[in-house]
Amino acid sequence: MYSELNTSNRILMGPGPSDAHPRVLKAMSTPLIGHLDPQFVTIMDEVKTMVQDTFITKNHLSFVVSAPGSAGMETCLVNLLEPGDDVIICINGVFGGRMADIAERCGAIVHKVEVAWGTVISPEDIRKVLDKCPKPKLLALVHAETSTGALQPIKEISDLIHNAGGLLMVDAVTSYCGVELRVDDWGIDAIYTGTQKCLSAPPGLSPVSFSDRAVKVLENRKTKVQSWFLDLSLVKNYWGGEKRAYHHTAPVSSIYALRESLRIVLEEGLENRWKRHQRVHEVLKTKLEKLGFRYLVEEQYRLPNLNSVFLPDGNDENVIRSILLNDYNIEVGGGLGAFSGKIWRIGIMGESCTFNHVNMLISALEDMKEFNA
Amino acid sequence: MYSELNTSNRILMGPGPSDAHPRVLKAMSTPLIGHLDPQFVTIMDEVKTMVQDTFITKNHLSFVVSAPGSAGMETCLVNLLEPGDDVIICINGVFGGRMADIAERCGAIVHKVEVAWGTVISPEDIRKVLDKCPKPKLLALVHAETSTGALQPIKEISDLIHNAGGLLMVDAVTSYCGVELRVDDWGIDAIYTGTQKCLSAPPGLSPVSFSDRAVKVLENRKTKVQSWFLDLSLVKNYWGGEKRAYHHTAPVSSIYALRESLRIVLEEGLENRWKRHQRVHEVLKTKLEKLGFRYLVEEQYRLPNLNSVFLPDGNDENVIRSILLNDYNIEVGGGLGAFSGKIWRIGIMGESCTFNHVNMLISALEDMKEFNA
Numbered sequence A, B: 001m002y003s004e005l006n007t008s009n010r011i012l013m014g015p016g017p018s019d020a021h022p023r024v025l026k027a028m029s030t031p032l033i034g035h036l037d038p039q040f041v042t043i044m045d046e047v048k049t050m051v052q053d054t055f056i057t058k059n060h061l062s063f064v065v066s067a068p069g070s071a072g073m074e075t076c077l078v079n080l081l082e083p084g085d086d087v088i089i090c091i092n093g094v095f096g097g098r099m100a101d102i103a104e105r106c107g108a109i110v111h112k113v114e115v116a117w118g119t120v121i122s123p124e125d126i127r128k129v130l131d132k133c134p135k136p137k138l139l140a141l142v143h144a145e146t147s148t149g150a151l152q153p154i155k156e157i158s159d160l161i162h163n164a165g166g167l168l169m170v171d172a173v174t175s176y177c178g179v180e181l182r183v184d185d186w187g188i189d190a191i192y193t194g195t196q197k198c199l200s201a202p203p204g205l206s207p208v209s210f211s212d213r214a215v216k217v218l219e220n221r222k223t224k225v226q227s228w229f230l231d232l233s234l235v236k237n238y239w240g241g242e243k244r245a246y247h248h249t250a251p252v253s254s255i256y257a258l259r260e261s262l263r264i265v266l267e268e269g270l271e272n273r274w275k276r277h278q279r280v281h282e283v284l285k286t287k288l289e290k291l292g293f294r295y296l297v298e299e300q301y302r303l304p305n306l307n308s309v310f311l312p313d314g315n316d317e318n319v320i321r322s323i324l325l326n327d328y329n330i331e332v333g334g335g336l337g338a339f340s341g342k343i344w345r346i347g348i349m350g351e352s353c354t355f356n357h358v359n360m361l362i363s364a365l366e367d368m369k370e371f372n373a
Helices: A022-026 A039-055 A069-080 A094-105 A125-130 A155-163 A212-219 A230-239 A252-268 A270-290 A317-328 A356-371 B020-028 B039-055 B067-082 B092-103 B121-132 B157-164 B212-219 B232-238 B254-266 B271-288 B317-328 B355-372
Strands: A011-013 A063-065 A086-091 A107-113 A138-143 A165-171 A191-192 A208-209 A306-310 A330-334 A345-346 B010-014 B061-067 B085-090 B110-113 B140-141 B169-170 B190-192 B206-211 B306-310 B330-334 B343-348
Touching: A011 A356, A022 A165, A022 A252, A022 B232, A039 A063, A039 A208, A039 A252, A063 A069, A063 A230, A063 A317, A063 B330, A069 A094, A069 A165, A069 A191, A069 A208, A069 A212, A086 A094, A086 A125, A086 A252, A094 A107, A094 A138, A094 A165, A107 A125, A155 A165, A165 A212, A208 A212, A230 B121, A252 A270, A252 A317, A270 A306, A306 B121, A317 A330, A317 A345, A317 A356, A330 A356, A330 B140, A345 B254, B010 B343, B039 B254, B061 B085, B061 B232, B067 B092, B067 B169, B067 B190, B067 B206, B067 B212, B085 B092, B085 B121, B092 B110, B092 B140, B092 B169, B110 B121, B121 B157, B140 B157, B140 B212, B157 B169, B157 B206, B169 B212, B206 B212, B271 B306, B271 B355, B317 B330, B317 B343, B317 B355, B330 B355
Parallel strands: A011 A330, A086 A107, A086 A138, A138 A165, A165 A191, B010 B330, B085 B110, B085 B140, B140 B169, B169 B190
Antiparallel strands: A063 A208, A191 A208, A306 A345, A330 A345, B061 B206, B190 B206, B306 B343, B330 B343
């Protein structure tokens, strides 16, 4: 038989999940109500409005996919793409690659724009691919590449794809509620995110939003969406519409937690939250560089909330990361893919974005320099 | 701005979610740890073993899909079916219909066995369809139809499909941990369930299990699985295998809750739990029939934990259901599909399966007869 759950009290400074606010944990432990209870319907409506507010959008089709961010990614692609569609996928890390994989599974013709990991896609890169593929249905890019810490400028690329008559789809998993993100102003047609990064809710849900332009594309599909679970023509009636229709059973407790975390974001204010992430990042950066860490990403394209850094020469990243976890209860992330074993990904996201978090990490590293190394 | 979460203290006696044990709610509010933390890997291993124990199987490929039961259904179908495959789908309610819908989206050739809602599929029905479709890849049926309260006998049909060389897939969403279910003994090759029924955990996850026969079919696929998120060739390396590979971010808090609910089931013992559901059902049945309720399903195929009943003549089910919810905080479920507005679905599942639950409901109905009706 198994003992009671007995986890260590971790300080979460990896690529997510981040620390959850006690209010969020408390909300999540509220006794359940039925997913079709009028009180739960009200909660879903409130969450929907708060999702719109945090995406800065008036999109009617804004709701929460009942599964993690990668299911949000799949929701966007399987609904917007049909076999034979031309799609441009921008790849500068793990998550762009994942989008290409899913688009291929949809039977789309994938035109990849690939640049080095840690760099961003330029408008020039897009112009070039549009020369070869002038009428794409969709262009997809990652706003904040969680695998590299690169922040992708969006506005100019948005204009290019719209001028070509296509839709713009954005992965905002790691940027949402941490750095500037304006769905309507930037002309984003489909967006998905996660809950466990700068929102500081537990992982497991994916807020999404679709523009009226995207909705028209959905309505004009010739084929059925290949996924029943993610089919927006069904899910949208569960999350609103004229008559609420049962689709699946919503994850009630996770929605409680999401609601509370969204409340916390809106109490702080989105712009204040963006500023906080930037301010704490500046301090972290100064202290990391003093210790000999080097950033992977060029300064102007650097995510404040996910710091990808090379360790000072001569350190075994895995050994030091283990000491941090075991002796200090501090989690930082290792590298993914090409950067595995080479970089750390230090997250200061949501509730994990405080000066105290920075100081705990830096002091632990200083200790190691003095006592262990 | 929105107020603090403020839900009523409901008594959940619908088709799910059911009441969660305070231990489960408390476990869920445990502060997060990283999903790749060695401590979380241990938790995943423990959950996997407990999933095997509760399914009564030794299947290596047993784990938890990070999304609700209907995603578990889709996981089974998209992984086991390829375009052009012959599949037999048994339909005696909403969920059989849903399986057929998903199988069609997989490009399979669907042979439907349809019987009246509230009845079950007979071996004779299967023999007939096997005459027309002698070499199906898969036969799918629903063990406990949540839309009607019918309990499907499995063993004889299992032999028929295996003799025909096909796999047996079972929906156990509403039977799991509430009525007898033996994956290995009954020769089930693919099974999925939910957490919010007799397990009494919050909704949002789907435990699944695949036999070695099913795994061979997976390994011999000619095409890629159409869903990236549900692709077992990827997910299985996240839940075990020789080297644990990142796939998506597991819903940490929901897994905490699931772990605690599985612990509670194993403490009680599966057979004791089945007996409890039967015993409480007998009392509920006697009391409901005394009040003039009539069961939809013939006695021998009746689910103990989900009681589908016609109200005594002359009652508006919707009015009485609203009084129960608003004045007594008791939720019972209405009918789905063809039975909408005609029946109630009264769940006594997991923590909601007590004599006190029965008495609260029956007494409320007696009150209404005396004071309101």
